Every structure is written in structure tokens, then in C-alpha cells.
Amino acid sequence: MSAFIMSAALSYAQIALALAACLGGFRLLYGPRAQDRVLGLDTFYVTAMLLFVVTGIRVGSPFFFEAAMVIGVLGFVATVSLAKFLIRGEVIE
Amino acid sequence: MTYLETLPAWIAIPVAFFLVLGATLTLLGAIGLARLQSFYDRLHAPTLGTSWGAAGILLASMILVSWTEGRAVLHELVIGIFLMVTTPVTLMFLGRAALHRDRIEGTPGIPGAVERSDVPIGPVSPPEGETAFADPAEAPGEG
Amino acid sequence: MEIVLSAAIGVFAGSGIWLLLRPRTFQVIVGLILLSYAVNIFIFSMGRLTIGKPAIMPKGGWVNAAEYADPLPQALVLTAIVISFATTALFLVVMIASKGLTGTDHVDGREPYRSGETK
């Protein structure tokens, strides 16, 4: 029973997150403005992170945690620098 | 998936619930991101994912791992905290970038820039006596 | 899964190759990065695909090696990632320097068409 519940929930979560990533990817690809792309990438990062966690649950392995944590702590650096570039035209000044 | 079969229902159900909740909210956020018409609107969408979307999934993980390990495993909390701390930075920058661009383009409905008495652009001089590089153009390695 | 990953390698490599053959430095650098992704995944795939069994061993006891992912390609990819990161950075800087010194971002350091010549 719980196996079924878990299996269903996990499959759902995986697919939902993958779809979310897909939609983030849509903004990433479609734009129309650069900000949209960055926003899309940001979403992409977060969903990927969540996907790691879900996958970790699914395969019962704790080893996905590091990757998820690195995204959680450092993932924003990429999007922040992209965003700052949009505002200032350079990342470091 | 062997270890999941041994789960008691009272663990499985909340875990499944939080998983579904988190995934759904994240998905909804992404749908919003894709469907909403204005950029400022879209700016709100991902926060569904970074707030309860993430929280749901992380909670599910915490409950499950804590149960399997037989002790409180809360390291997912770290992810949650830092996700919350760091998300504003990107979004603030992005919002500001959009604003800036809209102001230049004169898009209607955008609040204008506040009049200010700023001094012209220029970097702030470093505190005296603490200068690491006599010449800023000298890259590090020399200091 | 194998078919997806193969296709993925193909798409990355194809895009990378296409960019590699373009005339602008930025295109080339993006191409190199994409290609290195493709190559890294390719190296990785040479150990075959294993889901959910990272090469992290129990502390003691007998190990059935067949159950785990092949660690060697992973180690190779790690080295390859680092090296291609380094060389990409280098190429980037040379690209910047080239733009500064030659005034163009063409890979040959000069524009193939002079303005007005073709128009």
C-alpha cells in the first residue's frame, strides 16, 4: 500500500517537476526579454534541485543531497551575475 | 524501491502529501511563469516553487529520511534556509533590470525614477591606509 | 534511457560542432563548451548507465562491483570537466584580448568582408 502511494507520489512529483523544468525551459528559450530567460533559468535551477531531492527519495540514496545543497546555496550565483549584467552591463565593477 | 515497501502508512501518507503538494506548487509556479503576460507578473511565479514548493518536497524528504535513519535528519533544512535567503537577490536584480529597461523605453504604467541629488558615477574610494593594491589595475598576486 | 542519452549527446555535439565552425569567437567558445558537455557525457556513458547506485562503498564487507556504477569514467569526467573549464577560461581571455587588439570578434582576427564591399 505505502509502496504504491509512495511510488505514485514520487512518479507524479518527478513528472510534475520535469514539466515545471520544461516550462521554465520554455521561458528560457522563448524569452522574450533577457530577464525572462534568466528567470526561466532560475526556475530551472530550483526545479532541478527539487528533482534531485525527489530522485534521492526514490532511489533511497542520500548522495543526491550534496548536489541539491550546492544548487540551493550556490545556484543563485549564476543567475545573480546574469541579472546584474542586465542592469549594469558588467558583472564586476 | 525495496525500502519504500516497508514504510508504514502513517509515514507514507504525509510524505506523499508533501511531495505532491511541493511538486504541484512548483509546477503551478512554472505554469504561471509560462502563461502570465507581463514580466512583473511572471516575477511572482517562481516564488511558489522557492517557498512552499521547495518546502513541501524538503519536508517530505526530511520525514522519510529521519524515519529510515531512525533519527532526526534535518540537513534538508539547510537547503530550505539558503534557498529562501538567496532567492531575493536574483529576483530583485531582475525586477530592477526590467524597470530600468521599461523606463528607458518609456513603457506606460511604470513608476518613474525618483529624482535624486546623486553625485556623478564613480567608485567609492577605499578606506585610507587599508589599500590592498596601490594600483587597482595591478591584479592580485602582487600584494 | 540509453536512447535518450544518446540523442542528448548527439544534440549537444551537433550544436557544438555547428558553433565550432562559425566565424565569431563567441560562437566558437559556446561551441567548445557544448562539445565538452557532449564529450563528458559520452565518456560517462562508456561506463554504461547505472541508476541509483553511486560508487560509494559500504564500510567493509564484500562488494559486488557489478551493482555499482563504474567509477573510472566518472573520475575521468571529473578531470575532463576541470581541464575543459580551465581551457575554456583561457580561450575566453584570448577572445577578449583578440577583440581588444584587433577590433573584431572574427576568429581570424580580421573581418572577411569590409563594409561597403558587399553592399
Next chain:
Amino acid sequence: MIEQNLILILVLLPFLAAIAAATLPVNSHGAAAWVSGLSLAGGLVILITLYPQVSEDEVVRSLVRWLPILSINLNFRMDGFAWMFTFIVLSIGILVVIYARFYLAKTDPVPRFYSFLMAFTGAMVGMLLSGNILMLVVFWELTSIMSFLLIGYWHQSQSARDGARMALIVTAGGGVALTVAMLVLGQIVGGYDLDLVLRSGEIIRNHALYPLVLVLFLIGAFTKSAQFPFHFWLPGAMAAPTPVSAYLHSATMVKMGVFLLIRFQPSLGATDLWFWLVGGIGMLTFTLGAVIALFRHDLKGMLAYSTISHLGLITALAGMGSEAAIIAAIFHIVNHAAFKASLFMTAGIIDHETGTRDLRKLSGLRKALPVTFVLTVIASAAMAGVPLLNGFISKEMFLAETIASHGGNILDNALPWIAAFASVFSVAYSLRLVMEVFFGPEAQNLPNEHVHEPKHWMRFPVELLVAVCVIIGVLPWLADPILNVAGRAVLGPDMAVARVAIWHGFNTPLMISLFALAAGTALWVTARGRINAGPEGPPVLYRIRAQKVYEWLLLRLTWVWPRALHRLFGTERLQTQLRLLVVLGICAAAVAIWGGLAPAEKRIGNDLNPAFAIMWLVGGACAIGAAWQAKYHRFAALVLLGGAGLITCVTFAWFSAPDLAVTQLVVEIVTTVLLLLGLRWLPKRREEIAGDDLLIAKARRGRDLIIAAIGGGGLAALAWVVMTRPLVPNIGDWFLRNAYYEGGGTNTVNVILVDFRAFDTYGEITVLAIVGLTVYALLRRFRPGSESISAPEQQQGYAADRLENFILIPSVIMRWMFPVTLVIAAYLFLRGHDLPGGGFSAGVTVAIGLLLQYIGSNVRWIEARIIILPIRWMGIGLLIATATGIGAWLFGYPFLTAHARYLDIPLIGKVPMATAMLFDLGVFLAVVGATVLLLIAIAHQSLRAARLRELEEEKAEEKATKQKGAA
């Protein structure tokens, strides 16, 4: 034993003299000449002491091993033929040295001259005495090089440079052919020993490669001896100082070709091919040289063609190949050396005294140069074949040989007629020489006003040589012994004893001679005016002068066509090169696989996960999108690239590679920032690139698209084929089994990186350090393009904003994240050996933390607070890693041997303590240093640009205040 050493000394002496002369001061005329002359005299003494043995048909040998493995040794052998030739070389050498002592000007750098001259002599002697056919080639080529240097002695003159180059190209080219001939010859007979080759005539002639060897051999001989069609370099070589012409280009070096022909006649000769090629070319050259000589106005040019002609004569004799012909050839070599060397020297005297060598300008010099006049007349007569002079005798022998039968083919039958024809011209040009220079009215308007006899010592060599001409001409039997010794050396001991005589009765050769004398005189008398008025060469023929052909051909062969071909088969465009690389790579793989690949016996595979497929849908789109946008929308491409990188990271995580996922992620972040930093210096594209929408550009893109599709598809196919095959037993299993027990860590990947294959990591961090240094060094010298100096558009205009203003709040958060990243880095670092993480990811994490501060604040602000010395970090990191590796030596283990154990530390518990972690610390430091250095070095460019802007603004302000003040 003594003889051995004597031969070595004989070869060595001139070289020693060359070295000695080279070290003399520039103006030491006398000393250099004495050194050279004495060394040659010493050689002559040695030669004479060896004569008794040589005259007994003994071969004196000496062997110095040089390259025994290649059978190339300094294997010298002296028989009668070599003895005679060496004697000519040394004796004429002495005369030339004496002559040159007075010929060269005070300002000439004489040490160089004598040095080259002596080196040439040494090479010549070495070649004559070589008992190893490859050593023979070595000395052969050395003479070419020395000849080149000597012709170019007065290198300020264009003609000297051209002449030298032409001579070298032709003779060295011939040398190349000769080298191959000798190599093949050596393979045919099974060794490079000259005696062996000379013994193996039968084998050689019957070998399939004989024609090839012969042709290559003849090219070598003919180029050196200036035979048609390689004759043209010799006139060009006349730009050399006259002593050189007299020595190298008449008496000695040019004779090397005929020396070779005569020497190898027994082993290569006596075939129809030999007869036709050698005899035919010889006769042709004989004739052509004589005809052209008549029409040359330049005195030395005439002598050069005359030399060509006489060399042709000797060649023809070698071609005929009978005993008498060989004897005649040897004899003519001696005679020609005598009269031609003297003629060159007199030509030098005339040139020296009058300042010109133009026969048309020269006239009536017999009064001003009475002695020279007599000497020239005698030498010319010898050249023309006037009786009672040496030239007559050997020419008679030649004519007799042309009449004799050598097989009775067309050429053989035509020989006398050709000989007669050419002889007429020989007489005519000899006559012309004497008459034009010494007879007629006294010349006016000569470059030198006061023409008088030169110093006696300058004339002395000529006198001596002319005396020889006369003595041999009158008492030819004096030459008998030497001729026989030389002849036996070539033809073998069974040779019939040769006797030379003046008078053989009224026979056909004499008739031809007399006819030639008469007809030649008549020819000159009748054609004199027309020749003098005509061009520098015979009518019609002068237009197709070989030198012109040579120059035309050389220009095209060595410049125009190579350049065109080089352009055709090369490119300097990067795109073409990369395209070639990719296409060839695809082809290589395709060819290797083609047809041979069998399907796997047992196909394996994982079930398709839709989530993964969906993710890759985005990933693929990102890659394609990045490719699409990279030209005009770099920023968009960059964001898309970030998406592609992320999906790669997801893939790694999915397939059980958490370490890879972490590393890929941190690297991805840094790469994005790096690219952004770089993007600052590539201004936004505002207009379409010219020519981008042309059909050809589209076609090019289409072609590349096909290549890309094939390449990508190919790699995908390869990956699929391998992935679906069962895993072969591999070394990976060993790592899994031993990571914990042997490597002391549970994370096999990390244990591989820091222990099993730590050496890879060691190299990898070195790469990082090098790249850091390179970037740093390159950017130190960087000047941004003018369009990039101005502030980005976002920082201009009314909406311009101070950085502090909008970064205030974000920067607080970013600063908070700094200690967090450090903690995370420490976590990743300490975990590495057991769980995903490690020195590299920890290092990059620290770098990202620092980077964040740079992004979140002003660079100067942050650098005032944190002092980073990335280069030292790198250095220390590398040294720590090395020291860890070397540490194992102390325990008697190889480099990088790790010691691992789990320490049970109180309170903390079991902690993996491997020396590998110390190594990982080195990795960590090097990575932090390199990454930070990379980022900061690029980031500092913005500062520079800002500073430049400030300077400009200051300037503008100053200007404005000045203007105000002025107003």
C-alpha cells in the same frame, strides 16, 4: 701503417689549413697564403713519398670508423688514378694560392678566402681518395658547398650571389641524385665499399635497378662537370674571383664528374645505355660548348664554355669506354688542367690590369703585356690543339677514338664528324681570344688607363703551367708512367701498356686536326665582324639560353607555383581548419567502423523514465537555442548554455554520479560568470554582419549544418552502440573493491582522484595553475578596444545609477553568504573521501564565495578588505600536493603513495585520515588560487576601463576650466 696515417694527414692538412686561415686577422694576406701554400706543399710531399707504392699498383688504404652501423666510414684508398688526380689538385692548388696572393685586393677579407679554398681542397682530396661511395658523396657535396661560398666571395655583387646560388642548386641537386644512386648501388652490391662496387660490375649491370642507378649517377656526374643540360651554372660561376675559376671551375672541381665517370666506367659502363647517355651527352656538350664559346664576348665566359666543351670531350671519351679512350680521357684531364688554369689566370691578369673582360673592348695588348701575350698564345694554342703542345696530343688520341668503332651504332658512326665540327669551333674561339685581346689597334677607353705587366709572382704560376704544356707537348712520353699507373688503376692490371707519341703518321686524326685548324681560322676570319656585333651567344641559340630557361623555371618551380599550390592546399582561416578536423575525424571513425561492426550479443538497457526524457527535451532545445542565438544574441546564448549545463548536471546525478553533478554545477556557475565577464568586452551587435545573408554564406551554413548533424549523429550512435553492449570486465571493478580496503575511503570516485589516479589530478591542478598564470599575464598587457572603454549603456543616460544605490540590499545578503560558502566548502572538503565532494569542488566553492563578494560590492571596496594572493595560493597548493607525494619516499614508497586509515578521535568518532586528504588540500589551494585569479584578472579589466574613463573625464574637465579661464 705509416702510409695509412700519411693518407689521413693528406686529407686532413687542407682542413687544418682552413681552420688556421679562418682564425687569422682580416688583413693577413701573406700569412694566410703561406699557411695554405705550405699545407698544400706538405700534401705534395706526402703524395710523392707514396708514389713508389702507387706505381707498383698497390692500393694504399686507411680506415677511420665513423658510422660503422651504416657502413659509412672514412675509408680512404689511393691508387694511381687518385694519385694522379690528387697531384693535379695539390700542385695547381699551390699555383692558385700564389696567384691569389697577388690577385686579391688589400681590402678583401682574405682569411675567409683561403679558409674556403683550403676546405675545398680538403673536400676534393677526400672525394678523390674515398674508398666508401657514401663518403665520396659526403666530400662531393662539400665541394659544392665550398664552391658556393667561393663564388659568392664578393657577395656584394648581385651576379656573385646569383652565380653562387645557381651553382649550388645545380650541383647540390646533382649531389642529391648521386646520393640516391650510391645508396641504391650499395644495396645492389651489398655494401658501400668502393672496391666492392668496382668488383661487382656484372651484378650491377644485370640488376633491374641499373637504369635508375645509372641515370641518377649521371645526373650527379653531369651536373658537377657542367654537361648539357646542366652546363649553365659554370658561366654563372665566373662571378667568382679568378683564382677560384682557375682552380675549381676549370682544373679540379668540374673534373670530379668525369673522374667519377672514369672511375665507375668498369662497373657501370660497357652497356648501350652508358654509351648513348655518356657518349651522346659528352659529344653534345663538346659541340655546344665550343659553338657558344665562340660567341661569348666575356673573356671568362668564353673560357667557361670552352671548359664545358672540353669536359664534354672527356665525358665522350668515358662514354666510349675503350682502354684507349680511358687513357685519352685521363691524359686530357691533365692537359686541360694545365692549359685552362693558365688561361684563366691570364684572363685574370688581363681583367686585373685593364679592368674589363669584354673581348670587344680589349685590343692590341701585346705591347703592354708582352709576356702575358706569349703565355696566352701558347696556352690558347694548346687549347686549340696545335701540334707540339699538350692539347694537341690528347686531342689526337680523342679523334682516334672517335674513329675507332664502339659497337657501330648511329652515334658511333657520327662521332668523327661531330668531333671535326666541334674542333673547328675550338680553333676559332681560341684564335678569337688571342686575336681580340692582343692584336689590332691599341685599346682606348679601358677602365684602367695604365696597363702594364703584373708582378712577376702573379705571372709565375702561368709560366709554370705553360711550361708544362710545352714540355708535355714536345716530350709526351714523360707522361707515360703516370698515365699507365692511373690507367691500370681504372682498367685493371691487365691493361695494355699505353704509349704516348707526337707522331703517328698522316692518319685520319691528324687530317681532322689540320682541317680543324684551317677551317677554324677561316671561320674566325669570315665571321669576326658579325660575332663582335652580335649578341652574347650564337645566333638563334642565344635566345634560348639555358640560364634564362633556368631562371624562368626556377622562379616558377621554386616560388610562383609553390606559393600558388601552398595557397590552394593550405588555409589560414580557422573555420576551414576546424571543418577539416571535424570532417576528418568523422571520416576516420566511419572508415574504422565501416562494415565491421556486429550487433551486440546481449543488449542491455534501462527503462525509459519520462521525467528524464522531458528534462532532456529542454536540454536539447537549450543547446540548439544556444547555437541559434550565439551570433547575434550572445546573452541569450549564454543563458541557454547555462540551461544546457544544468541538464548535464542533472544527467550525472541521475546516473549515479553525484560527484560529477556537484563538480559540474560549480564549474557551470563559474563558467557562466566568466563568460559574462568576457561579454562585457564584446559590445552588443547592433547591425547585421555584412554578407551574412548572402547566398554563399547560407550555403556555407547549410554545409556546416550537415557536418554538424553527421558529427552529432555519429557520436550519438557510438554512444548508443557502446552503452547497449554488456559491460566488458574492466579495471573499474577493481577500484570499487579496493576503494575502502586499500584507498581508505568509501567514495570510490574521490579515492580514484586523490589516490589511485592522483597523478591525473596532480596534472589537472597544474593545468589550472598554468591557465591562471596565462590569463593573468595576458591581461596585464591587455588594452580594451576603444568602443569598450566607455561605460556600458546601462550605466549611461538619465537612468544611470550608482552601483551602491541598487546593490545595497542584495549586497547584504551576498555578504552573508560568504561565511556560508566557506562552511559549505569545508563540508565538501572533509566529506570528499567518503561522500561526494573533495578538494576541487571545495576550492571552486570558496572561489564562488569570493566571487559573490566581487559581484555584490565595488571591487575596490572588497579588495581593500580581503587581501588575496591567488598566485601564491596556487604555488603553495602545488607544493603541498608535491610534498605529500614526496612524503611517501621517506617510507620507501613511490611518489603519491597514500596511507589511509580511519582514526578514532575521541568525541568525533571515526574519521578518515588519509594522506590523500593532505594531497586534496593541495588541490583545494591550487584550485582556489587559480579560479580566483582567473575571475579577478578578468574582473580587473572593468576597473581599468573605469580608470581610463576617469582620466578622460578629468582631462575634459581641465579643458573646460581652461577654456573658462581663457574666456
Next chain:
Amino acid sequence: MMLATEHLIIAPILIPLIAGALMLLYDESQRKAKLGISIGATIALLFVAIELLNRSKGSPLSGGNEISFYLLGDWAVPFGIILVLDRLSALMLLLVSLLAIPTMIYAGANWHKQGQHFNSMFQFLLMGLNGAFLTGDLFNLFVFFEVLLAASYGLLLHGSGQVKVRAGIHYIAMNLAGSLFFLIGVALIYGVTGTLSMAHLSQMVVNIPESERPLFHAGAAIMGMAFLVKAGLWPLSFWLPITYMASAAPVAAMFSVMTKVGVYVILRLSMLFFGLGAGASAGFGAEVLIWGGMATMVFGMLGVLGSQSLGRMAAHLVLISSGTVIAVIGLALSGGGTSMLSGALYYMVSSTLATATLFLLIEPMSREEGGIAAMLALTADAYGLEKDEDEDEEVGLAIPGTMTILGLSFGVCLLVLAGLPPLSGFIGKVAILSGMLGVGGLPPYLTWTFLAVLMISGFATILGLVRIGIQTFWASDSKPPKVLAMEFAPVILLVLFIAAITVRGDSVLRYTDATSRALHDPLIYSVGVFSSRQTIGTEEDE
């Protein structure tokens, strides 16, 4: 317990690395100290290389081929990385250090001041080269390739400037692409065979199942692209002239050994994997090497003839040199015989030294307005396109000492590169040809084509170099350039090396002959490698 001398094998990698890293701790202003460290390290390297060379000769007991190993981390073959010292690698090590000392000194005169951290990068380059020559592991080879490439990027760009950066883009792009090929190839080989050890692979080749063999070949072919790029095989060589011309003189001199890394790897791997005993894989790729090598020679020849500058010519001479060796490798794979390969090895050493000398000569020759700078009018003069008939000034002019030394050194280079007697170039070519003709194991059309191409390319070299030599030393009447003693000394040193290998040609050839024979018998290598014992194991045994 390892003997201290056993560690000597890794010294060629560690010495430069330590020196390079140590110099990073010094300030940029402490140039003298850095130069001192650098030269000291390089000299130490030479001594090590000589000792290793002697070691590789082994004793009569070992059949004249001593394979020495170094198990890094004390892990057994084929799991860990192993350094293998055989005759070939010892020869390459010695060649590198022979080049490094003069080049280092030369750079010390002036060049190292033109940018940052020259000495460190130079040492890292040495590390990469030595590592590539020593390693017995395919992936480790990749790593060392990257080390030496990264260092070469840095050295090429040293001093900066438009020309260098322009060339740098091409050079880096080509090599990055090449590196990707390398990775694909290595990965594929691992995927098919499950090992990375060269010795292991060499033993496995015969037993690869026929269904997998095409994949193995594909891996080797793809990987080969990287080496062919590095070796400058036509048509993958167009980057080379531009790069070599752009780089600073000492860097270009060092680069002349860099193409040889590609050549070395091709030689090593094709002999190990595709030698005559490799069963169905025997001779794989030989055709490509033969025809590609010859095409490279021809292309180099065209370049030599069509060059207006000595730098360009020298770069094309590098192409001829590596094309020749590659062609011989291909021929050796097709049964050309051991002596031919031995000759090629000798030729490689000699031509590398000569091209390096040439690169060091170029810069002084073009220093003043005279010399090479005057050569822009080269074609006009050399071909008499605008012949001016002023022969009035036939007055001798003293060649000052500078020009004499430069001229002599140039002459030496010319003789060596053109293969003219009596110097090493001639010996090399004769050795190749007599080896080829002597064995006669090749189809005649190959024999004669190769012979013709070899001889003609030598002849073209004469044409090209003489043209430029005349122009530089004879046709210009400008003042001789000022050359520092520190720039002369290296040139003279290199000339002395050339003289040494000429005079002692027999010993060198005996060495290369044994090397070639060992290469033809891959079992010597692989059995040797597998006989290596872990330190830990031997202790237990005792």
C-alpha cells in the same frame, strides 16, 4: 623499500613542477632568482635525462632493453598510473632537456622580461613534455598533453600583441578541438576494452572480439586526430606556421619539440597497438600515416619554397621534419623494417635540434633594420625581377664576428635540415633510406615515392634556405645586429649538440637502432610493464 635512485624516473616531472611552483612564491621583480632556479632545474633535468638514458640501455643480460617503471601511488598495473622508461622515452627526455637549457638561457637574456611568469610556464611545459613521454596510461597521457598545451598557450601568448593573440586563437581552438577528440577516443577505448594502460591494451589487442574491434579502431582513429593535429599532419597543420611564427624565439625553439610529442605518441601507440603482432589490427592506420606524412612533407616543402620570412620557413621545416617521421612510422607499420625507423628517430633528434637553432637565430638576424628586415624585398632580389646591374662595387667587405657566427650557425642548420653532408641531417636521411632499401619489405611504389619525396623536400630546403641565407648574410649591407652573449651561447651550444650527434653518430644510431627494434616488439614493453612489482608486495614476498 624503494631505492633512492628508483625515484629518478619521476624526477623529470617533479623537478620542473617544483621549480615552477616555487617561482610562483617569488615576486615578479625577483627575476634573477627565478632565472637561477629555472636554469638550475633545467640543468638538473639534463643530468637526470642522461642517467635515465644510460639506464634504459640496460645490461647485456636484459638484451639491451631495460624497461624501468614507476608505479605511482604504488598501485599495480593496470589499475594505477605507471611511468615507463624505455629507450624511446629516455631519448625524448634527453632531447627535451637538450633543447631546454639553451632555450632557457636564451630567454634569460631578454625574453623572460616581456611578460609575467615566463619561467614558471616554461618549467610547466617541460613537466608536460616529460610527463607525456613517460606515462604508460592513456588518460594520464591526456592530462600531460593538457599540461603541455596549457603551458604552450601561455608561452605562445607571452609578450602579448596582436600577432600572438591572433595566432593564439587558432592554436588554442585547434588544440581544444583536438583534446575533445582525444577524450572521445580514450573513452571509446575504455568502453570497449575496460582498461587505460597502454601495456594492458597492447596485450589485449589480439584478443579483442571481432565484433568489438571496429569500435576499438574507431577509438584509436578518433584519438589519433588529436595527435595528428599536434604533430602537424597535413591537412591539420595550418595552424602551425602561424603559431610558430608568432611566438617568441625561445618559445618557438621549444615548440619545435612539441610537434614531436604528437609524433612520439603516434609512434608509441601505433607500435604498441598496431604493430606486426597485433593480429587483425596490425598495420591499422599505416596508410594514413604514410600518405599523410608524405603530404605533409610536400606541403612543408611548398611552404619552405614559398616563404618570404625565415620564421615561416622554419615553421614549414618543422612540418617536413614531422611529416618525414610520421611517414616512416607508417612505413614501419607496413613492414619497412627496424633500421628505417631507427634512422627516422635519429633524423628526428637532429632536425629538432636544427629547427630549434633556426628559431633562435631568427630573432637576432632580424633585430636591426638590416638582416631579415631587409628581406621584404626578397623576391625581387632573389629572382632578379628588378635586376639592377651595378656590379661596380666588387669590393670585399669584412663580415664582422657577429655575422660570422650567425652565418655559420645558419649554415649548420641549412646542412642539417637539407640533409646535406656531412652533418647529422645527411646521416639521418641515409639511415632512413638505407634501412628502407636494405629491408625491401615495402611495395616498390611506396619505396620510390617516399624516397623521391624525401630527397626532393631536402632539395627544396636547400633552395629556400639558401635564398634566405644569401639575402640575409650576403645581400644586406646594414650593420650587424647587436647580439648578447647570452643569446649567442645557446645557439653555439645547440650547434655543438648537432656536432656531437654527428661525430658520435654511430653511438646515437646504435641507440636508436635498439630503440627501434624494441618498438617493433611490443612484448618487450608490455611484458616489461607487467613485470613491475608493487613495493608493498615485494616486501611481503621477502
Next chain:
Amino acid sequence: MTRLFPHPLLTAALTLVWLLLTSFSLGHLILGAVVAALASRAFAAIEPERVKVRSPKSLVKLFFIVGLDIIRSNYAVARLILTGGQHGKRRSGFVEIPLQLRDPAPLALLSMIVTATPGTAWVEYDEETGTLLLHVFDMIETDDWVKLIAIRYETLLLEAFPR
């Protein structure tokens, strides 16, 4: 002590993070404390000023209020995204909110709160005038938003962090 532990609060928080990441054991407490202290010292280099919390109680209160608000707005925004697309009733827009807060640290906290709460987006803060420009997803009433931010959050923040 201050020089050794320039930011005690931060050190404690980081130690906690360490413990969360590893495990709650004495050994890791020591190790974590060492790491955290070192990290705090590094932080002190760029931020010598110590953040003082006057009233932790207000912070805790704020934490719970925000927690609830987040849950509520999650629901609201999720519903709006599901339905809003079709009906178009929703009206979004900018709101200018004058703030009394001037310290960067509490402002940063406020920004986190605003961001974490779906429906509000921090767009621009003007340092000089102290005005925050907010974008709201569903504009009910401008004043409501001002109230929400200025009263519900800002007051508590002002209490917690002294000026």
C-alpha cells in the same frame, strides 16, 4: 573575545548549519565551531560591524507571521494562476511604500520576506528617500499592501534591530 569571535551570532548559526549538515555529535560540534569561527572571521574582514538583535522575541513572532502569510499567499497565487488566466479579473501593479527602516540588514530580511511571500515582488528600494517600490500580483487595495509591509513586518523588524 570579540576579535576571536567577531560575530558570535553568525558563528552560532554556522555551527548549527554544520551540525545540520553532518550530525549532532560533540565531535562535530567542536569541528563545526572551529569552521564556523574561521568563517566568521573571514566575514568580519568584509563586515566588521556586528549585527545586534535587540529583541529576539519580535523576530520569532515575525517568523511565525511570515510563515502563515507564505502559506496563505501560496494558496492565493496558485489559485490565481489556475484561474486568473481565463477570467482576467486580477489586476497587478506597483505600490510605493515609504519605509522607516534604514539599516541594510533588516532591510535585507524584509526583502526575503517579501520575496518568499508569493504575490509580492521587491522591485526597487531608494536609499535616499527610503521608498520601496513593490510589485504586487493581485492589487486589492494599495493601502492594504502598505499596511501589510509597514505595519505587519516593518514594526517587528524595527523592534528587533535597533538603529
